[in-house]
Amino acid sequence: MNLRARAATPDEDARWDELIEATGRPHVLQSRAWADVKRPGGWQSRRIVVERKGDVLGVAQVLLKDIALGQRYAYAPRGPLVREPAQIGDVSLAIARSLASDHAAALLFDPELPEDHRVTDSLRRAGCLPGRFPVQPRRTLVLDISRDPDALLGEMRKKTRQYIRKAERDGVDTEESDDIGAFYDVQRTVAARVGFGIHDRDYFDTLWRTLAPMGRAHLFFARFGGRRVAALLALRWGPQAWEMFGGPTGEHAETRPFYLLKWRAILRLRQLGVRSYDMWGLAESGKDDDPLSGVENFKLGFGGEPRAYVGAWEAPVREALFFLWRFASRVLPTAS
Numbered sequence: 314m315n316l317r318a319r320a321a322t323p324d325e326d327a328r329w330d331e332l333i334e335a336t337g338r339p340h341v342l343q344s345r346a347w348a349d350v351k352r353p354g355g356w357q358s359r360r361i362v363v364e365r366k367g368d369v370l371g372v373a374q375v376l377l378k379d380i381a382l383g384q385r386y387a388y389a390p391r392g393p394l395v396r397e398p399a400q401i402g403d404v405s406l407a408i409a410r411s412l413a414s415d416h417a418a419a420l421l422f423d424p425e426l427p428e429d430h431r432v433t434d435s436l437r438r439a440g441c442l443p444g445r446f447p448v449q450p451r452r453t454l455v456l457d458i459s460r461d462p463d464a465l466l467g468e469m470r471k472k473t474r475q476y477i478r479k480a481e482r483d484g485v486d487t488e489e490s491d492d493i494g495a496f497y498d499v500q501r502t503v504a505a506r507v508g509f510g511i512h513d514r515d516y517f518d519t520l521w522r523t524l525a526p527m528g529r530a531h532l533f534f535a536r537f538g539g540r541r542v543a544a545l546l547a548l549r550w551g552p553q554a555w556e557m558f559g560g561p562t563g564e565h566a567e568t569r570p571f572y573l574l575k576w577r578a579i580l581r582l583r584q585l586g587v588r589s590y591d592m593w594g595l596a597e598s599g600k601d602d603d604p605l606s607g608v609e610n611f612k613l614g615f616g617g618e619p620r621a622y623v624g625a626w627e628a629p630v631r632e633a634l635f636f637l638w639r640f641a642s643r644v645l646p647t648a649s
Contacts, residue, residue, distance in 0.1 A: 314400070316370065318407035321360040329360055332372050333394050334551075340425060341529060341550045342390040342449075343374045349523045351376055353515065361411055363393070363404045371395035371404035373422070377415055387417035387630065391425055391449060398426045401623075402439030409628035419627045423449050428621040436626050444625030450594035451624040454609075456617035458579055459588040465579070468616030473572060480573035486536045487577040493521040496532055496558075499544040503560035524548065531585075533578045535561075535570035543571045545578050552588040575615065595619060 325332060333339045341347060348358035356376045363371045373393035378386045393404050401424060409420035421444050426432050428451075458465060466474055490496075497514050504511045524530035529550060535543040545559035556578075561571040579590055592612045596603035603609070613619070 314365065314403045316363055316365050316403055316407040318361055318363045318411040320411075321362050321372075325362060326360055329372075329374070332362070332369075333374075335369075336372060336394040336396055338394050338396075338425065339550055339553075340391040340394070341524075341548045341553075341555065343372075343392050343394055344529075344550070345374075346523050346527060346529065347390070348374060348376065350516075350520050353519055355379065359412070359415070361408050363407050370397070370400055371408075373404075373408050375408065375412065375420065377412075377417065383416060385415055385417045387412055387415065387420045388448065389420060389422040392422055393424060395424070395426075398429070399431050399435050401426060401432055402435035402437070402441055405436070405441060405626070405628045406439040409630045412630045415630075417630050419630055421446070421448070421625060421627050423447065423451075423625040424623065426623045428623050432623050436623070439628065441626045441628045444627045447625040449625075451597060452595040452619065452621050454592040454595055454612050454615075454617045454619055456579070456590040456592070456615060457588065458583045458590045462580060462583075465616065470614040470616075473614035476569040476572040477576050480535075480569045483568040484537065485542075485568050485570045485573050487574050488534050488536065489581060490532050490534055491521070491525065492534075493517050493532065495534070495541060496544050496546060499534070499541055499562055500558065500560075502562040503544075506563045507560070528585075531578070531582065533559075533574055533581070535574035537565045537568050537570055540564060542568075543574045545571075545574055547578060547582060549582065549585070549587060552586060553591070554582045554587045554589070555591045556593045579615075590617075592617070 321329065329345045333343050356378050359375045359377065361373050361375060362369055371393045373389045375387055375389045380386045389408070393401065393408055395401050395404050405420065405422055412420060423444070497517050500511050521530055529548055531547045531549060533545045534541045542564045543559070543561040545556060547554045547556050582590060595612065596605035596609040
């Protein structure tokens with residue numbers, strides 16, 4: 314397939330969000346604003362259009378960051394965005410090739426395309442290989458929240474409905490807020506309790522300052538006894554929302570605050586026009602012995618549709634360096 318990958322024109326760059334909307338598969342991580350969120354962390358962005366005979370087949374915002382040995386890490390979060398999933402391999406390779414002057418040996422990408430043989434065959438034919446350092450979740454749970462709230466409650470597991478009602482009876486309160494500092498304090502407590510790393514305070518400040526005024530970030534808290542005991546930060550693009558960050562502190566766990574918080578956040582986002590709510594991640598293996606199986610079981614209690622995406626892949630920027638990169642990147646630091 315004879316494709317041309319080129320930098321977006323100044324007009325296209327200014328209208329970038331319109332271009333990704335036109336693919337029919339927009340994602341907030343491919344938006345101009347997301348590049349603004351990542352910029353203070355040392356990431357630069359390239360916006361690339363792939364076309365054939367003047368027809369646009371796909372677009373991608375690629376983030377680049379210096380790593381080691383004069384190389385740069387190239388990553389297209391939840392991209393490239395293509396109209397036809399079967400073209401993902403050729404589009405991704407064309408985008409990778411266009412990065413040769415940026416000193417990147419490979420392009421890491423993880424589109425929200427189904428785990429389907431037509432997609433994987435397209436990737437392999439183009440010379441792409443599965444990525445060894447996934448960044449975004451490959452499996453997730455998506456709720457159709459366009460339906461009546463009673464229908465959504467009816468789809469939940471009985472225990473989940475009971476815990477929502479218990480939290481209400483026990484006096485758990487929820488609120489929508491703009492207090493990103495309080496959110497960071499809750500996140501630190503959650504991270505210490507469950508043992509995962511989080512971004513620093515400046516990252517969340519930048520995210521909120523950039524996305525909230527656009528209506529693309531929404532913050533919710535659960536309170537009990539006057540204390541914030543759970544938080545949830547969702548990103549939104551039109552009718553889609555992604556529950557990117559959050560969790561319970563562990564205080565007053567017997568009141569089940571996170572069950573009620575999640576439900577109230579869903580209702581609020583539904584009120585704002587969201588129709589698809591992504592809980593952002595299930596256990597990678599889907600097996601009972603997976604470390605995240607408990608998290609998965611909690612999320613599945615809300616109903617919805619489990620989805621498996623094609624996952625992270627790498628496309629060669631420069632063929633001669635690609636396999637050297639695959640070997641060297643096992644020991645070189647990469648960015649998340």
